[in-house]
Amino acid sequence: MQNELPPLTAYSEKQRETAKEKYKVIAPYLQNEKTLTVLTEETGIAKRTLQYWIRDYKQFGLKGLIRKTRNDAGKILSEPEVVVSIEQLILKYKRNSLTSIHRMICEQCLKQGWQQPSYYQVYKISQSLSQSLKTLAHDGQKAYGNQFDLIHRREASYPNEIWQADHTLLDILVLNEKEQPERPWLTIILDDYSRAVAGYFLTFQAPSAIQTALALHQAIWRKRNLDWPTCGIPEQFYTDHGSDFTSNHLEQVAIDLKMNLVFSAVGVPRGRGKIERFFSSVNQLFLQDLPGYIGNGTKDTLLTLKELDGKLADFIVYNYHHRTHGTTKKAPIHTWNDTGFLPNMPENLESLDLLLLHVAKARKVHSDGIHFQGLRYIDVTLAAYVGETVVIRYDPRDLAEIRVFYEDHYLCTPISPEISDYTVDLKDIISARNKRKRSLKNQITPEKTLIEEIIHSKQSQIEVGSEKTEPIKSKLKRYFNE
Numbered sequence: 001m002q003n004e005l006p007p008l009t010a011y012s013e014k015q016r017e018t019a020k021e022k023y024k025v026i027a028p029y030l031q032n033e034k035t036l037t038v039l040t041e042e043t044g045i046a047k048r049t050l051q052y053w054i055r056d057y058k059q060f061g062l063k064g065l066i067r068k069t070r071n072d073a074g075k076i077l078s079e080p081e082v083v084v085s086i087e088q089l090i091l092k093y094k095r096n097s098l099t100s101i102h103r104m105i106c107e108q109c110l111k112q113g114w115q116q117p118s119y120y121q122v123y124k125i126s127q128s129l130s131q132s133l134k135t136l137a138h139d140g141q142k143a144y145g146n147q148f149d150l151i152h153r154r155e156a157s158y159p160n161e162i163w164q165a166d167h168t169l170l171d172i173l174v175l176n177e178k179e180q181p182e183r184p185w186l187t188i189i190l191d192d193y194s195r196a197v198a199g200y201f202l203t204f205q206a207p208s209a210i211q212t213a214l215a216l217h218q219a220i221w222r223k224r225n226l227d228w229p230t231c232g233i234p235e236q237f238y239t240d241h242g243s244d245f246t247s248n249h250l251e252q253v254a255i256d257l258k259m260n261l262v263f264s265a266v267g268v269p270r271g272r273g274k275i276e277r278f279f280s281s282v283n284q285l286f287l288q289d290l291p292g293y294i295g296n297g298t299k300d301t302l303l304t305l306k307e308l309d310g311k312l313a314d315f316i317v318y319n320y321h322h323r324t325h326g327t328t329k330k331a332p333i334h335t336w337n338d339t340g341f342l343p344n345m346p347e348n349l350e351s352l353d354l355l356l357l358h359v360a361k362a363r364k365v366h367s368d369g370i371h372f373q374g375l376r377y378i379d380v381t382l383a384a385y386v387g388e389t390v391v392i393r394y395d396p397r398d399l400a401e402i403r404v405f406y407e408d409h410y411l412c413t414p415i416s417p418e419i420s421d422y423t424v425d426l427k428d429i430i431s432a433r434n435k436r437k438r439s440l441k442n443q444i445t446p447e448k449t450l451i452e453e454i455i456h457s458k459q460s461q462i463e464v465g466s467e468k469t470e471p472i473k474s475k476l477k478r479y480f481n482e
Contacts, residue, residue: 062256167207232343379414
């Protein structure tokens with residue numbers, strides 16, 4: 001039955017947000033914190049309605065709550081002053097019930113000439129405030145730290161029970177797109193039980209939930225490298241940067257996959273000892289032997305970010321995963337594998353589409369396909385949409401294909417035929433583009449087009465290290481289980 005519902009990207013942002021509000025209503029029951037009777041008394045929502053929501057969520061995830069959205073669900077108060085006043089009253093008066101808060105705001109509205117909110121609107125605003133914010137406002141910083149940080153120090157009992165994500169500025173200089181030395185950021189996702197790496201992302205951009213989302217997309221889905229089996233949906237995912245727009249998409253995906261998403265403040269070290277130890281291993285066992293490592297004083301030719309990415313992947317899969325861990329006394333990959341469990345996987349890759357990057361400006365479908373980053377993408381489905389405006393999502397690590405959406409519905413996955421035999425990321429394209437610009441500045445007519453530059457670069461890599469290069473992929477892009 002679950003296959004009959006489209007993925008989250010088939011719905012509008014407003015529909016997903018409305019469904020998330022429903023989830024927040026039933027979450028205390030799902031987490032065995034409150035009974036249905038208590039929820040009915042607190043919210044004024046009929047018990048049968050709550051039962052329908054719980055049934056649909058258990059069967060379909062967040063999509064089930066979208067399916068039966070009421071017309072008036074998620075209605076926002078017209079006066080923002082009323083919303084702000086309600087939030088201030090809730091955070092100021094710890095012991096007051098919502099009935100008392102509702103009475104107080106109605107009195108304020110009478111004095112100010114504002115429209116009085118209903119009790120249910122007050123309740124929805126209260127639910128939209130995070131419990132961490134309420135704890136911080138009511139009980140102070142110490143209580144907040146004890147409740148929302150220390151709880152995550154416990155040991156996981158099995159693989160994929162807890163994943164942690166964190167960022168670090170690497171102690172190495174590599175060449176950026178302008179061929180200038182710069183220190184890159186590493187985002188890592190670590191399985192708490194085995195210490196195996198589930199996913200990572202390298203970038204020159206400062207840490208944000210965008211990097212976390214891209215790393216999580218890689219972590220959950222099966223890897224092309226069969227020597228890296230770590231995958232699946234974790235029961236708890238502990239990360240930071242919970243306030244921006246991308247984290248909102250991260251939260252929607254987490255609710256749909258029934259993954260408990262826990263946000264923490266940036267730079268708070270509590271509960272991060274395991275992941276800090278991994279960063280230390282990267283420093284001592286990997287970076288110190290590379291050109292550009294800060295502290296070794298060498299002036300060797302620096303690596304590019306793409307080269308560092310490839311070396312880091314090899315280090316994780318073939319070195320770190322097979323080294324005996326000082327705490328578990330076993331190699332991370334053996335600890336993850338030896339339990340014999342089957343990871344909980346998403347229904348399909350479309351379930352993770354919200355974690356991909358999307359272009360802020362929509363793209364137009366031309367008669368020869370979609371143009372993006374100097375590449376051309378084609379698919380037979382696009383023939384019926386020539387002249388229409390679409391939205392695309394993509395993984396910057398592999399631009400051989402993009403995912404296309406039309407009016408909030410997934411349309412197709414077109415490929416770029418010129419580079420479909422290679423894994424080409426955004427850095428390859430930028431590097432080739434900058435190389436051509438430098439040629440023009442030197443008044444040298446470029447002999448190769450942008451596409452030819454990229455293909456020549458990929459072929460050179462294959463010739464230099466053919467024993468480590470992945471088999472050339474078919475022009476028809478395929479995924480596991482599809």
